[in-house]
Amino acid sequence: MGNSQSKVELYAAIRKDHLLGMSMRSLQRVHNVTWRTVRRALDGKWPEPRKKSRRQESRLDPYKPLIDAMLRADLDAPPKQRHTAQRIFDRLVEGHEARDISYCMVRLYVKDRRREIRRKAGVGPEAMFVPQRHLPGVEAEVDFGDVHIVLAGEPARVFLFSLRLSYSGKAVHRVFASCGQEAFLEGHEHAFRRLGGVPRGKIRYDDLRAAVERVLGLGRARVESDRWTAFRSHWGIDAFYCRPGIEGAHEKGGVEGQIGYYRRNHFVPVPEVASLAELNELVDRWDLEDEGRRLRSRTRTIGESFAGEQPLLRPLPREVFETGRWFTPRVNRFGQITVRSNAYSVPVRFIGRQLRVLLHANDLAVYDGRTEVARHERLSGRGGSRLVLDHYLEALLRKPGAFPGSTPLEQARSAGRFTPVHDRWWTAACAAHGDAAGTRALIEVLLLARHMEHEHVVAGLAAAFRAGALTADAVALEARKAAEGDSGELPAPVPGTGRAEGPAATVTFLSDWRLSHLPPDNRPLPSVAHYDQLLNRHGRRTGNEKEGS
Template sequence: MPAVNRVELYAAIRRDARAGVSNRALQRQHGVGYRTVVAALESAWPKERKPPPKRGSRLDQYRGVIDDWLRADLDAPRKQRHTAKRIFDRLQDEHHTTDVSYWMVREYVATRRREIRIEAGREPANTYIPQEHLPGREAEVDFGEVAIRLRGELVTCTLFSLRLSYSGKAVHRISASAGQEAFFEGHTHAFRALGGVPTGKIRYDNLKAAVASVIGFSRQRVEADRWTAFRSHYGIEAFYCQPGIQGAHEKGGVEGQIGWFRRNHLVPIPEVHSVAELNAMVDVWDEADDSRRIGSRARTVGEHFATEQPLLAPLPNESFETGRWFTPRVDRYAQIAVRMNKYSVPARMVGRQARVLLNASDLVVFDGKTEIARHERLMTKGSTRVDLDHYLEVLLRKPGALPGATALEQARASGRFTPVHDAWWAAACKAHGDADGTRALIEVLMLHRHLPHEHVVAGLATALRAGALTADAVALEARKHNETEDGGADDKTGHHPTHLGGDRARGEGETPAVRSLTERRLRAHIPTDTRPLPSVDKYDQLLACRRDPPNEGAAP
């Protein structure tokens, strides 16, 4: 019976007893025994039930022996101390135990070994000292792993978190890797979102992006050169935690923050088309988290941060380049290798060196100072990402290579090469032959460089319905869609140009015609010329002179 019901029962028994009800009548009235009535009359508060006696274990008679062996290990070399398996073997050999299992010994040794070390003063007990954090001074940084669905595929990304110790305000950034470029980009984004830099220490564990090596068991570290320059640029004072699980407790705030963020915002697993789209969602979540309270605090995170933000150090005037530069050589497949992955570049770069800026989630390829390619960074090692546009000039000379091209398959998978492209391609090959039809498709694909993707697809669909299987016809229709969306008009009355295959009613048997773009523009914008035609009489006189040549026998 629950304790609260026993309190009410005791109160009722005591009330009836004061009214003169006998003990036997109290037992019948409340449905209890003689001992309960006596206990209720003795005290208004029920006594605590005695815990059941602890059940004995077959290991009890050997506990003292095991404890003696563990105490002897205190002065033994570290590599020559008893393990649970060795203690179990000695019990069998020296004490002939047959009813004690290895798992009983292992469970006892796992708990008792540390207790003996604490009793002997060799190891402190787990005691945590409360800390006071001043506003605007301290922060903590760490990485964590998160899973997302990127274009339908489950991939693992890295979550960067910088958390201010006083207010609990945290800024997050998701990237393709935990490399140095992601480490720097996370800091830069966090400082920009916070509007300043903590004036005191920022706590880190031994991240490879910052620490080249750990010196012994001390807090001294050999830092990476770029990290030293980055710290100097922003005025960061780094504090490195101890290696292992003990160091994790020194920055428990950010450790718990990453877990809280993952459980509250990334469950269920988000489905996105790009990491940039996901980071836009993360920024919204970070702003919304300002309204939450941490633990038993009376004020929200945003209210504490409003007090802390003016105390942060101002940002430097110039930004720090967070990406890393590489100068790979373009191979014969028009690809470059960066961090064990391959990316395509325009085919004209084959055999030349390119300049590559590797960022946290993308990479940019330059030819001199001109950007020639941009790719989303690959998540796994040994992968390849190619852009069909980079091979179009080569495919014009080798149209037979297009059907089995890797770039074509990746374009289909990404949705850039649509079923409309395939349908128009098949119709063009049927009308002009495989080689000429494929060349016509490649010329259509080149239109994507100058016109929006959706307008080229709409032009393909319109041309396909009209039976216009040339690149010029597709270009005409794509430009019509482009001008229509931009507010272009077909004539001065404001009517939009007529699209092929539209809803305009046609007569029976009428075949839609693809009009000339030049003709349409001339008709729409050039007024009728009413001037008289020029006279050619003077030119007739010149022609008459040429028809009367001088006599060959005449004197000069």
Template sequence: MAPRSKVELYAAIRRDCRAGLSKRAVMRKYGVGHPTVQNALESAWPRPRKKLPPRPTRLDPYKPLVDQMLRADLDAPRKQRHTAKRVLDRLLEEHQAHDISYGMVRDYVAVRRGEIRAMAGRGPVEAFVPQSHRPGVEAEVDFGDVSVRLAGHTVVCYLFSFRLSYSGKAVHRIFASGGQEAFFEGHVHALSVLGGAPTGKVRYDNLKAAVAKVIGFARERRENERWITFREHYGLDSFYCRPGLAGAHEKGGVEGDVGYFRRNHLVPVPEVDFLAELNLLVEQWDEQEDARRIRMRPRTTGEYFAVEQPLLKPLPDKSFDTSRTFALRVDRHSRISVRTNCYSVPVRFIGRRVRAVLHANELVVYDGSAGIARHERLIAKGGERLVLDHYLEVLVRKPGALPGATALEQARAAGKFTPVHDAWWAAACKVRGDRDGTRALIDVLLLGRRIAHEHLVAGLAASLRVGALTTDAVALEARKAQEADDADTGLPEPEPRRREPTVTSLTARRLAHLPPDTRPLPSPALYDQLLGRRARGTTTASKGERMS
């Protein structure tokens, strides 16, 4: 078999020559010349190819001029230095260099600028010093942007990452905003999962959630007062990196972790209805990462964390309240405004002051100690989240406002107001007129406060099939659908048959549950006697009238 590489060819030539084969025979055998055989006998390793001299380019005559411009930039203001385009423009204007292109200048400037700065002692080559971390001492925290298909819309959310420096164990959470509530909740979740806090420093960016002001270019920071309270509650010792790109290298572990998690678990873009569903998946992915080996480490992340976890600082018994509370007045549109966004509350609270508790991913509204509304937090600014159920009492008096209501539009988009609702509404308006048909629909929607959504839709569909467009008929069929579901859950068959609901009158249903009537039927004989007595009395009275 012929040799496949030059190394194998040299080895075969040397072997045949040692076996006594002549150089001429070796040349014929392998089809090579005398210099090749001679080189193989002199060295078992082929000589490296001679490096070709650089090919001349049309830019060569102008390179000294470009170097002169770049040297002048060493003392020029940072924002008034030559770009590749400006270098090309000067060569064209001052030296009529019409035979060169922008690509030539760009490639040369990209390499030569750094070389000139290094030769002048202005720009040393960027180097990184390897670091060692003791178990349980240091950690890093960062936020990263991620895109999510949330309820059918692509939105930008924020990935929180808390990473232990020794083991590489990271805990992640996705939030609707990157504000202080998310910053605090991410810490609380991460520390509870890790079972403790680092005993040393935790590295941070200069986030507004923690840093109120960066003082010069030093490490001194003026921290947010609420962040100071939170940090002291858990005993965290903060270390703030330098501003800008240079500071990102000081916490490169968590910077790389955010990118790794985004590429490996959030591609393709996840599609969920609520962020709570996505965070359940994130918790599962974090557990899977315990089996990962980071670079050339001999053990997995989970094995390193098993060593680190007992060395963490214990957590306080009492948790920190991470939410923000606002005292707000409900406007005449039955809304409250929180952080430039509006959320609805029931109309009976219009004009009253309520307490809004803002979390990272949701908003809860209280009247005293009673919760009156709960919303998923809006991501974009200037948005509105309205619940149709909050406006039903006023829509009973103003049914004409329902077709164009924003709450109805949002209910349709969220799947709460289904095509079955629309079909039942259209049929009711056709039979009763627009006003009475809309009021009937509102009465049906009020049933949703005590009947599950899927059962109410089943009741609407059943009543629509037979044309019984009344609230009582919908309530009856919804209850029958609920009873069928309850019965199905108790059957041993994997796929029990569900009885098709039928509409019956309420009178027949009530009579079916009454006990049988055992009383004897009345006799008409006594009734005839009473009629006879009444007829004779009437005759006597009439005679008296004639006598008078």
């Protein structure tokens, strides 16, 4: 008949009908019950609660303590490296020979038990949270998150810096090759300048190595790095460090949720970019677009809330804090300097010299005194090298035999700076002039890139190749014509490079070009008439000598 409450109502109805004179048989028929139920109702007894059935033992019972231990260990594990039901089942089968259980048994138990363990530990959706009120312009949160992109045609893992204002939800992001101290400081500086101010209250952090050298005990006391302390003092940052591990994750849940939202909505599908600078331009645009969305049930957008919060931020300091780090390496015999276990090329004229290097998060600049002599995109790993072919051209002019197998040439090909047009012109020049002379001619062409655009030099090579002009002078002249727009449009590429061949080119050699640009010569043509009298004179003298003899 259902639950005990419905039985109570049934017993009351039976007694009421019996008082009206209804017989036992009629009561059974009307209420559709047995005579025992009628008898109990008339005897003044109340229905007893249904007895709970005894739980049957499960084949999973011996393994439940093992499963609980795995789920408790997940409380301190990284979010992306926690046990799934399938992994727990595999461990039970492999490590404990649990052949008598099934995956469905494990999955159903893990589904409810995981939630219960997380609730008891004070984490998860069942944990209790107290709503917080954030004042405008006071608090912010900072964190790093990793994202995957396709950088210059290769898969790469980069790091997304995020600083989020707690009141408005306005967030500023920046992508870096690493999450080191340079990226940490540059991310702050970029965010403060984009926001137009600094929060007046606390900024919440994890124990990032860029800021914290050592955690003291279980409290919030930290030993900060000297550089972070100086940076924090310059910008007036009041740092608040969250508790380590999973216990402190909710203390800056706003920025962690923001990074997840940003990754799902702007990095799916995986973006393909040529450089981090190009990606950061997209990130700046995405930050502006996000100002139009609303957080949860708020009536105002992020941009509208930030417009009221921005005037309440602390003004930016006037002085500039250099976020880069200075090094003074010595150039080795290969024309390279080593910074953070990676090698970078400099012009070979500096071999043996000590130069100054300013290292930033995504690039580094090399200085001789106050003059910048090289700039490279920073390498994030160890043991890598970034070599620029232009830095070695003077040495290769003296040693052309080292050019074909050089590492700078290989990297130039990979970067697209040494094109198939270069290769075809080089092959033809070597066939016409010999390997050494042809290679020197190519190096002289490469030197043109110091004074001309790369595209114009490639156009000059293409035009010179089609006309069979295999000298550096011819290439220089055609490149200059392409730069000045004398030909109307850039010459077509070389046959075999994947594009259609243009009409046959006519190349003006440098000597002809110089003659055509001389001023007009209005002088009369030369004459030898004045020499006739010398001939007559010589003839008379010869005749007199013959007569005298």
